[in-house]
Amino acid sequence: MEAFYIVVLVSTVLVLIAAFSSLLAFRFGAPLLLLFLLIGLIAGTDGLGIEFSNNYLAYILGSIALAVILFDSGYGTSLQSFKIAAIPSLTLASAGVLMTASLCGLAASFLLGFTWLEGLLLGSIVASTDAAAVFFLLRIGGINIRDKVRSTLEVESGTNDPMAIFLTIALVETIGSGEGYGGINLAMLAMFVQQMGLGVILGLLGGMMIVLVAGRLETDRGLTPIFVLALALLVFSFTGAVGGSGFLAVYVAGIYAGNKKMPASATIKRFQDGMTWLAQIVMFLVLGLLATPSQFPAIAIPAVLLALFLIFVARPIAVWLCLLPFDYIQRETGFVAWVGLRGAVSILLAIMPILGNLDHAQTYFNVAFIVVLVSLLVQGWTIKPVAKKLGLITPPRIGAVQKVEIDLPGAAHHELLSYRVVKDSPVLRGERIPRWAMPSLVVRDGKSMRYQYAGRLRENDLVYLFIAPSYSRLLDRLFASRAPVDPEDTDFFGSFTISPLRPAADLDAAYGPGLLNEQERTLTIAELMKQRLGGKADYADRVRLGSLILIVRDLDETDHIRSVGMSLEAVEPAMNFPIFINMHEIVDRLRDFVRKRGKQPAKQISNDSNTGENEA
Structure with missing residues (x-):
């Protein structure tokens, strides 16, 4: 029992340190997930001496945490955002992962002396972007970019894990069987189709189940978020048990449930936010504890070179080829290529060769860990400056809004919102609240009064309104402060x-x-x-x-x-050489080139004629 309390004490202290460290990360702009990982490293066997070497337990905890993160990621993705970026994102999540893995496999076989299959396995481990890192940096990092670009990155990071997981499992089984290239056959393709197909179908059915149960559940409001999360994990585990991709299923279920109005939606969202933070902290701490930094120097140079190859060569080439048919300008494609952060998923997949008892198993883990560290350092710290340099930061449409969603019992056919009247807001300047908003109550200086008798609204008033669920964003403009305009x-x-x-x-x-x-x-x-x-x-x-x-x-x-x-001036290219340009731009450049070549002979004839006249 004494050992049990010590384990609980140490675990709680580590979680608290990670939570408090977020305050520093927000203040100084550090990649927060990198901080969680470093805390785990410092507390581990080569730091404070906490021994943790249970790879199987780490994989289980990491998988559950990833399922929680993916469900919340899907829950926060609007159906419209998914639609506008679905095809390019899914192309990146499938063909992009395969291309990245292949290119990194070639580099790994050269840098580390691996066979082609071993290199491809390492490439598959580090091929997918990390949903936790991408969602955190885009949604919480204050990076305001075009919805199409943001949606592309978010949907890609939420859907590319199943492809990387499938490749990793298939290659671990192939290498472990000793059959070499003979182990790659049509059965693997059939397994891939089965996993993705079951993941989508059971994810949709699971999302319907979550909405149905949450809508008809008559219980304490505090239990509703627990039911929703438990049902999401049920979808994840059941899909995996019947041979589908549980990670894809839980993400699809999140998208479906998040776009259906459910009772206690505000409570569910707050609970999901807290659980996602906890899942990220636990996952990164556990994976940090699992690493042994004293083993890193032996493979540090090739691992860092592989990470730089992934960041500057493999990921950009894969993104460019995948987005070539789509209408992304050069700057947008370049930004998508840069936001290819590697995170806990790569470290989690690097445990699989250890569980499969492969040769060089620890090397896979150590190299993947260094690749993640380099990615979070180089890309995680520079995403906002790169977006600003490329001119992708869009000016804010409205200023800050102070709004609280209040849960109502029964069917979710209406919402109760509370807005605080802030300085410079249109409603403070006299603009009227529309009748469909049904304002009911004003709280002023601690006293409540009916809206009809409150008179002209004043700064710091709290206004309570009943509205239809889809109309809240229209009211945001009325209660928002003036948007700051950067020069x-x-x-x-x-x-x-x-x-x-x-x-x-x-x-x-x-x-x-x-x-x-x-x-x-x-x-x-x-x-x-x-x-x-x-x-x-x-x-x-x-x-x-x-x-x-x-x-x-x-x-x-x-x-x-x-x-x-x-x-009237075209957007300057992000770089002078023609990388990241889309198919339309390639056609335009070819057309301009042909046009110029067609005009050149006439110009030359004119010059020759002028020369002859001068001589005469």
Whole structure:
């Protein structure tokens, strides 16, 4: 019993230290997950001397923690965000992981003297981006970028783990069997289809089950989030037990459940946030404790070189080839390539060769650990500066909003929101609250009064409103403070504005010809932009028409384009050599090259004629 209390004491102290360290990370901009990992290393066998070498227990704890993180990641992903980035993200999550693993496998076989299969196994271990790292840095790190780019990164990080896990398990079994290349057969392809298919199907069914149970459950409100998380882990474990991908299933279940309005949704979200933080802390601490830093120097140089190859060569090439058919500008593709953080998933997969008793098993683990450290140091610390350097940080649409969602009993057909009236907000300047918002109560100086008798709202008033679930973002503008405008953001939306209702043919007449095809000339500018953007325009979206760039300045309440900015200068390329350009840009460059080559002989004839006249 004394040993039990000591274990609990040490574990609690480590979790508390990790939690308190987050305050420093937020203040100094350090990668928080790297900090958790380092705390585990310092407390481990080569630091404070805590002995932990149970790989099987570490894998179980890490897998459960990852399932919790993936469910919360899916729960916070809107269906619209998934739709606009689904195809490119899933391409990155499948073909991108395979390409990254293959390129890293070649580099590993050269740097570490592995066979091709052993190198491919190591490449598969480090091939996937880490959902915890990506979601943390994008959602909590204050990086405000285009919704399409953000959604691409989030959906990719949430869906690429199953591919990496499948490759790792298949290669561990192949190498462990001793059959070499003969172990790679059609049965593996069938297993892959089975895992992904069951993961999607059971994930959807599991999401439906979660919504059904949470909607009809009549119990204490504090138990509802526990039921939801327990059901999510049930989906994860059942799918894995029947041969599917439990990680994919729990992510899909999270997306489905998060986009269905459920009772106690605010309570569920707060509980999920807390559990995700705990899962991240536990996972990174346990994996840090498992490492033995004294073994790192023997393979440090090749491991660091492999990490740099992954960051600067393998990931960029894979991302570029996968996003080539899609309409991402060079800067956006470059940013997606840079945000390829490796994290706990790679370390977790590196345990598999140890559990499979492979040769060089500890080398796989140590190399993967160093790759993760380098990735979090180099990429995790520079994501926001890189986004700013590439001009991808979009100006804030509205300022800060102080809002609280209050859970209501029964069916979730309406919401009760509480807004604090802040300085410079439109509602403080006299703009009226719409009738559909049903304002009911105002709390002023500690006294409550009916909205009808409160008179003009004052700063720091609390206003309570009943609204339909999908209308809260429309009220955010009324209660938000004035958005701060950085001097660097003044040119973000172009030199001047044009009406979105003007015919698109006017652009072709003024800046063409050749910018638009026959069908596009019949559209308005707003319709043209929505068509080029895949059917839905978002704030700060850009459409390139040759050297002309159209930018979405503002949207109305129904998400129709209300204002369009125009720039006559093309966005400067992120770099001079033609990497990361998409297929449209390649076609445009080839067309410009052919056009210039076609004009060159005429120019030469004109020069020769002028020379002859001068001589005469």
